[in-house]
Amino acid sequence: MQPEKVRSVFDTVYGGYCVMVRIFCLLSALVWAGFAPAANAQTVGFAEAIKILSSSCGKDIETYCKSANLGNNEIGSCLENNKSKVSDQCNVDRARVSALLEARFAAQAAVPKVCERDSRQYCKGMKPGSGHILKCLLKAEKVVGKDCNQAIDWAGYR
Amino acid sequence: MKISNILLGAVVASALSVTGAFAQTKLSRNEIVNSLQGAQEKVEFSADDLRKQAFEHIKRFPGDNATEVLPLAAKLNQLRQFNVEVTFDFDSARIRPESYETIGVIADALHTPYLWGAKFFVVGHTDAKGDREYNLNLSQKRAEAVRDALVTTFRVPADRLEAVGLGEEQLRDPADPDGAINRRVQLINVGY
Numbered sequence: 001m002q003p004e005k006v007r008s009v010f011d012t013v014y015g016g017y018c019v020m021v022r023i024f025c026l027l028s029a030l031v032w033a034g035f036a037p038a039a040n041a042q043t044v045g046f047a048e049a050i051k052i053l054s055s056s057c058g059k060d061i062e063t064y065c066k067s068a069n070l071g072n073n074e075i076g077s078c079l080e081n082n083k084s085k086v087s088d089q090c091n092v093d094r095a096r097v098s099a100l101l102e103a104r105f106a107a108q109a110a111v112p113k114v115c116e117r118d119s120r121q122y123c124k125g126m127k128p129g130s131g132h133i134l135k136c137l138l139k140a141e142k143v144v145g146k147d148c149n150q151a152i153d154w155a156g157y158r
Numbered sequence: 159m160k161i162s163n164i165l166l167g168a169v170v171a172s173a174l175s176v177t178g179a180f181a182q183t184k185l186s187r188n189e190i191v192n193s194l195q196g197a198q199e200k201v202e203f204s205a206d207d208l209r210k211q212a213f214e215h216i217k218r219f220p221g222d223n224a225t226e227v228l229p230l231a232a233k234l235n236q237l238r239q240f241n242v243e244v245t246f247d248f249d250s251a252r253i254r255p256e257s258y259e260t261i262g263v264i265a266d267a268l269h270t271p272y273l274w275g276a277k278f279f280v281v282g283h284t285d286a287k288g289d290r291e292y293n294l295n296l297s298q299k300r301a302e303a304v305r306d307a308l309v310t311t312f313r314v315p316a317d318r319l320e321a322v323g324l325g326e327e328q329l330r331d332p333a334d335p336d337g338a339i340n341r342r343v344q345l346i347n348v349g350y
Contacts, residue, residue: 045187046269046312047262054255061255070253070261071306105313108269130275130350138271157271 043107043154049100056093060086107154114151118144185242185260190267193240194276194347201237201348203230205279205320209298212327216290223286223335224327231328238347241330244304251299253307261304264345265312268319273347279322280305281344286326286335298323304343320348 054061057079061068064085065078079086079094112119115137119126122143123136134157137144144152152158211230219226228234242264245254253261267273282301284293301321308314329340 045262046265047187047259050262050311051259054258058255066247067252069251069303069306070258071303071308071310073310101311131271131273134271134274156266156269 041103041107041154043104043156044100045156046101046104049097049104052093052100053097057086057090060090104156107151108156111148111151111155111157115144115148118148185263187263187266187270190240190242190264190345191270191272194238194267194278194345195272196238196347201233203233205322208234208279208322208324212294212322212324213291215327216294216325222290224290224329228324228328234328234346240345241342242345244300244343246300246303249296251296251303253303261307262312264304265308265314268308268314269312275350277318277320277348277350279320279344279346279348280308281346282321282323283328283330283340283342283344284326285337285340286329290326292325294323294325294327296323297325301343 053075057075060079060082061075064082065075068074068078076094076098079090083091111134115133118137118140119133122140123133126132126136134152137148137152138158141149141158208230211228215224215226215228242260244257244260246252246257247254268278280301282297282299282304284297286293298321301323305319305321308319309316326335326340329335330342331337331339334340
């Protein structure tokens with residue numbers, strides 16, 4: 001895990017400016033365009049993502065969504081229904097937040113496949129389920145391959 | 159840091175000013191993971207047992223405030239758990255936007271392999287102000303709102319979480335029944 005990478009994505013995606021290497025600017029542009037960067041990119045945690053919704057849309061949520069709750073996409077559909085009234089910043093960021101959540105889900109879904117060979121090699125005979133194999137891969141970080149370690153980082157599993 | 163966070167883990171039941179609410183203590187994912195993971199006594203009661211017990215407790219020991227502890231309280235206290243502060247609208251189960259991040263941190267914790275497979279009760283508590291049965295129902299709805307957000311917005315597997323409202327039946331500080339310390343959402347690891 002390289003903290004400066006997290007930082008760079010964070011800055012480019014959230015700061016709206018691009019100061020880091022080109023690949024991260026590109027990533028930022030993809031997120032902006034509404035494409036989830038799937039499983040091949042750094043992602044941010046759920047807390048970091050949803051925090052953007054409260055800071056950019058909190059005021060609009062309090063104005064237009066007084067009876068909507070966070071679960072069951074109530075806030076999402078309320079903001080969508082009121083998109084002509086909510087702030088521009090909120091309209092931009094609510095799409096961004098959805099993309100960030102999707103990116104994290106995709107990164108999590110990608111782990112079993114990316115780590116398949118490492119699991120067979122280093123976590124042989126581990127009982128599947130309940131995170132046993134992943135916990136084994138986490139412990140074996142030093143010998144686990146780069147791609148698998150990276151997939152684990154991007155999934156937020158470490 | 160651990161201690162201060164735990165002490166601050168209270169649910170603020172009424173609407174706070176937005177500026178005030180942003181001053182919440184920063185929760186950390188690993189702190190939640192560390193508090194919740196680990197060896198577990200076998201839990202032999204269900205979420206439904208607990209809900210029923212709280213309801214019956216009010217009938218059995220009526221009065222403005224509970225005078226006896228819940229029979230299952232001692233067992234609950236032995237389980238791995240963590241208290242968080244979630245702010246709701248006054249008299250409502252609507253989670254306020256300033257608490258979205260807190261729900262996200264819980265989701266980040268529940269998604270780590272360290273807690274995979276474990277099941278949790280999401281337990282809502284109120285302070286002792288107001289009617290006990292009303293508080294029981296409100297806390298159940300609030301616990302369900304937190305569970306709904308975790309399961310739908312953050313895709314924590316639904317079979318890992320059960321919502322339980324205990325109202326004012328299990329005060330954290332019985333010496334200060336109306337105190338904010340009693341208002342909280344508890345995550346309790348109930349094993350596999």
